[in-house]
Amino acid sequence: MIQLTQETRSGWYVVGVRGRADGETADELESALRAALEDHSKVAADLGGLDYISSAGLRAVLQAARAAEGKNAEFAVCALSPPVKKVFDMSGMHHVLRIHGELPC
Amino acid sequence: MLTMLEEVVLLAVDEKNGQLRSTREFGTAYALVGAVFFDLALARKIDTDLETVHIVDTTPTGNATLDRVLAAMSLRKDITTVRGWIEEMFLRRQDLEGEALASLIERGVLRHELSKRLWIIDVERFPMEDKKPQQHVKLRLAQAILTDQIPDTRDIMLVSIAEQCGLLGYVLSSAELANRRERVEMLSNLETISRTVTAAILNLDASLRQTMTKVV
Numbered sequence: 602m603i604q605l606t607q608e609t610r611s612g613w614y615v616v617g618v619r620g621r622a623d624g625e626t627a628d629e630l631e632s633a634l635r636a637a638l639e640d641h642s643k644v645a646a647d648l649g650g651l652d653y654i655s656s657a658g659l660r661a662v663l664q665a666a667r668a669a670e671g672k673n674a675e676f677a678v679c680a681l682s683p684p685v686k687k688v689f690d691m692s693g694m695h696h697v698l699r700i701h702g703e704l705p706c
Numbered sequence: 707m708l709t710m711l712e713e714v715v716l717l718a719v720d721e722k723n724g725q726l727r728s729t730r731e732f733g734t735a736y737a738l739v740g741a742v743f744f745d746l747a748l749a750r751k752i753d754t755d756l757e758t759v760h761i762v763d764t765t766p767t768g769n770a771t772l773d774r775v776l777a778a779m780s781l782r783k784d785i786t787t788v789r790g791w792i793e794e795m796f797l798r799r800q801d802l803e804g805e806a807l808a809s810l811i812e813r814g815v816l817r818h819e820l821s822k823r824l825w826i827i828d829v830e831r832f833p834m835e836d837k838k839p840q841q842h843v844k845l846r847l848a849q850a851i852l853t854d855q856i857p858d859t860r861d862i863m864l865v866s867i868a869e870q871c872g873l874l875g876y877v878l879s880s881a882e883l884a885n886r887r888e889r890v891e892m893l894s895n896l897e898t899i900s901r902t903v904t905a906a907i908l909n910l911d912a913s914l915r916q917t918m919t920k921v922v
Contacts, residue, residue, distance in 0.1 A: 624753030624762040
C-alpha cells in the first residue's frame with residue numbers, strides 16, 4: 602500500500618509518500634512524481650512517512666529524477682526515515698539525487 | 707526488444723569476425739545469472755531489497771529462459787535472499803550464453819557458422835546479420851558512462867553487467883574507462899542485484915586463489 606498527497610510549500614510542489622514503495626506500488630509512485638514534474642519546476646518527494654523501499658521503489662525515484670533532469674526542473678527527496686535512508690546510503694543514491702534531511706521548503 | 711541477457715551476450719560478439727569474446731568463465735557466468743534477474747525485475751516478476759528477493763508475479767513472460775528461472779524460484783520458498791538465489795542459479799545454470807545466442811540467431815541478429823581448425827577442432831562463429839542492435843547497445847553504454855546524466859534503468863543495469871563480464875573495454879578506450887571509473891562504480895552500485903553479483907564474484911576469486919595456493 603502507498604498513500605500519496607500533494608501540496609505546495611514556499612514554491613516547492615511537495616509529493617508526500619506514505620507506506621511501502623515496492624514492486625506493486627512503484628508505478629504509482631513514479632507516475633505521481635512524473636505528473637508533478639509536468640506542471641512544476643521545483644518538486645520534492647517527502648519520504649518521511651515511507652516505511653519501506655525496494656529496488657523497484659528506488660528505480661521509480663531515480664527515473665523521476667531523470668525526468669526532472671530532462672526538463673531542467675529541480676527535484677529533491679527529503680526527510681528519509683532510518684530504514685529508507687539505509688537503502689539510499691547502500692545504493693549510493695546521494696551521488697545522483699539531491700537528498701535533504703528536512704524539506705527544502 | 708532484446709532482453710538484458712541477449713544484449714550482454716551480443717556485446718560479447720566480435721563484430722569483425724563473429725567470434726565470442728567471453729570464455730564462459732565463472733565470473734561471466736555469475737554476471738549472466740545477474741542479467742536474468744534484471745530481466746525478471748524489469749518484467750515486474752521479482753523485486754529485491756537490501757537482502758531479500760521475492761516474487762511479485764508468477765505469470766510467464768513468454769521468454770523460455772526467464773520463465774524457467776521464474777518457475778524454479780516459485781518452487782523454492784526456502785531461498786529468500788538475493789545472494790542465495792544468485793548462488794542457486796549459478797550452481798544449476800544451464801547454458802545461458804547458448805540460449806541467448808540461439809535467440810539472437812532466431813531474431814536475425816546473428817547467424818551461426820561452424821568450421822574445423824586443423825581438421826578436428828570445431829570452431830563456432832556468430833557473424834552479424836544485423837549490426838544495428840549491437841551498435842545501439844554500445845551507444846547506450848557510452849552515453850551512460852561518458853555523460854553525467856541519470857541513465858535509464860535498463861542502461862544502469864547494462865553498465866553493471868557489462869562491467870562484471872569485462873566487456874566495457876570493447877566499447878570505450880582504456881583512457882576513457884580510467885577517467886570514468888568512479889562513474890562506472892557508482893552506476894554499478896545502484897542496484898542490489900549488481901552489488902550481490904560483484905560480491906559473489908569477489909568471493910569466488912578469493913576461493914580460487916585459496917585453492918591455487920594450497921595446490922602450489
